[in-house]
Amino acid sequence: MEATLLILLFILLSAAFVYVSSLFAWLIWGKGVPFIPLTKKQLKAINRNIKLKSTDRVVDLGCGDGRVLRIFEKQGAKDLVGYEVNFWIYLLAKVKNKISKSKSKIYLKDFKKVNLSGYNIVFCYLSNYYMDSLKEKFDKELRPGTKIISYAFWAKNWHEQKIIYTNKENKKLGKIFIYKM
Numbered sequence: 001m002e003a004t005l006l007i008l009l010f011i012l013l014s015a016a017f018v019y020v021s022s023l024f025a026w027l028i029w030g031k032g033v034p035f036i037p038l039t040k041k042q043l044k045a046i047n048r049n050i051k052l053k054s055t056d057r058v059v060d061l062g063c064g065d066g067r068v069l070r071i072f073e074k075q076g077a078k079d080l081v082g083y084e085v086n087f088w089i090y091l092l093a094k095v096k097n098k099i100s101k102s103k104s105k106i107y108l109k110d111f112k113k114v115n116l117s118g119y120n121i122v123f124c125y126l127s128n129y130y131m132d133s134l135k136e137k138f139d140k141e142l143r144p145g146t147k148i149i150s151y152a153f154w155a156k157n158w159h160e161q162k163i164i165y166t167n168k169e170n171k172k173l174g175k176i177f178i179y180k181m
């Protein structure tokens with residue numbers, strides 16, 4: 001009983017540490033966006049509305065603990081890569097991938113320093129500001145036909161191909177913006 005409580009306490013403290021450290025990384029080093037993972041409900045909505053093929057080459061920009069990649073892997077996508085800049089979250093992603101036997105690859109790297117030309121699906125859950133700043137990189141590197149799937153955030157001066165409304169009660173929430181190069 002005591003041992004179980006200690007384990008639970010350890011898990012809770014580790015989770016709190018990971019989360020707080022990501023907030024600090026965001027506040028101190030200005031690494032763009034803190035780790036705010038998609039909830040189970042949001043992931044279900046993504047899974048319902050986005051269908052990938054086994055031949056898709058997928059990259060998740062700021063993949064957090066890799067949860068979106070694992071959803072896409074279950075759909076059959078095989079070539080899955082995520083970039084995460086926060087060491088602790090990256091570590092968490094590696095552990096979760098190991099536990100769930102996921103073959104998606106997670107790298108500890110700033111995705112702005114990565115050439116994205118090899119991917120035909122780009123997933124992001126970042127911020128409006130980030131989406132605006134990435135437009136130039138996307139224009140330079142992504143091949144025609146590449147699909148950008150952005151959960152919740154859109155880019156100014158960039159016409160989306162489609163908006164998927166996943167929340168029927170509140171159309172402002174849970175939007176998925178699809179852009180095509």
Ligand SMILES: C[S@@+](CC[C@H](N)C(=O)[O-])C[C@H]1O[C@@H](n2cnc3c(N)ncnc32)[C@H](O)[C@@H]1O
Binds near residue numbers: 060061063068
């Ligand atoms: C809002 S969270 C989304 C996490 C995950 N994609 C999900 O949906 O649960 C954004 C993540 O992007 C990471 N991030 C922000 N800027 C980054 C960068 N330039 N390179 C790599 N990761 C970055 C943050 O550390 C954070 O974990």
